[in-house]
Amino acid sequence: MTRANGMLIAIDGTAGTGKSTVGKAVAARLGYGFLSTGEMYRALAYSVFAKKIDPADHDGVLAAARVLRFTFVRQSDATLKMFVNGEFLGPKLHLEEVGNVASQVSTNREARLVLTEKMREVGQDGGIVMEGRDVGTVVFPDAEVKFYLDASAQERAKRRFKQLQEAGEKADYNEILRLIEERDFRDKNRATAPLKAAEDAVIIDTSDLNLQQVIDAVLEKLPHHAS
Numbered sequence: 001m002t003r004a005n006g007m008l009i010a011i012d013g014t015a016g017t018g019k020s021t022v023g024k025a026v027a028a029r030l031g032y033g034f035l036s037t038g039e040m041y042r043a044l045a046y047s048v049f050a051k052k053i054d055p056a057d058h059d060g061v062l063a064a065a066r067v068l069r070f071t072f073v074r075q076s077d078a079t080l081k082m083f084v085n086g087e088f089l090g091p092k093l094h095l096e097e098v099g100n101v102a103s104q105v106s107t108n109r110e111a112r113l114v115l116t117e118k119m120r121e122v123g124q125d126g127g128i129v130m131e132g133r134d135v136g137t138v139v140f141p142d143a144e145v146k147f148y149l150d151a152s153a154q155e156r157a158k159r160r161f162k163q164l165q166e167a168g169e170k171a172d173y174n175e176i177l178r179l180i181e182e183r184d185f186r187d188k189n190r191a192t193a194p195l196k197a198a199e200d201a202v203i204i205d206t207s208d209l210n211l212q213q214v215i216d217a218v219l220e221k222l223p224h225h226a227s
């Protein structure tokens with residue numbers, strides 16, 4: 001073991017594949033922390049939005065990234081609760097609009113470097129499951145174990161549609177599918193750190209698997225896992 005607190009486990013993949021739920025469950029099982037790096041891009045998006053900065057304004061977005069102060073407090077469910085400049089933003093970060101702006105600001109190369117440095121500080125000692133788009137390829141190419149989760153856009157749209165319906169919210173399947181495809185395209189085709197599986201990642205297609213099956217598939221691939 002090369003890190004003080006255990007392995008660095010990277011889980012990357014497209015939006016809506018259950019990376020967070022799976023990562024959290026795996027972290028809890030191992031007694032590790034769990035960090036969703038997308039939350040940090042969402043925090044940047046939120047700040048850009050609040051300051052009325054154009055997401056395409058390179059210098060404006062970079063300046064906003066530089067003044068974000070992240071602190072993380074470990075919770076009983078393994079999650080690292082994120083505070084941004086002392087504030088817990090919570091559910092505000094999960095609005096559909098914030099996700100879209102996050103995908104736009106995350107094309108900013110310099111702003112990515114700022115956030116990537118922060119992720120490295122948080123994860124370098126290991127004992128953590130880190131979920132995102134480029135954890136195994138860019139943030140921690142030396143991660144001990146890497147996973148890449150994927151599922152068809154139709155299946156992910158179906159899941160999101162069901163979630164919204166169950167929450168009693170308005171949902172339009174075709175619009176959800178369109179947004180998912182748009183986000184995939186942007187995440188996979190940006191010049192810096194595009195979404196792709198690391199060469200040494202274990203690829204799991206979750207289209208026909210339930211969450212427990214995905215969690216089991218991940219645990220099975222871990223060296224000496226304690227199940």
Ligand code: DC
Nearest residue numbers: 037038039041102103106132133134
């Ligand atoms: O996982 P998420 O939906 O919360 O991520 C929001 C956006 O942040 C996503 O569209 C792309 C970006 N992101 C990224 O570029 N790199 C990461 N490691 C995590 C997220």
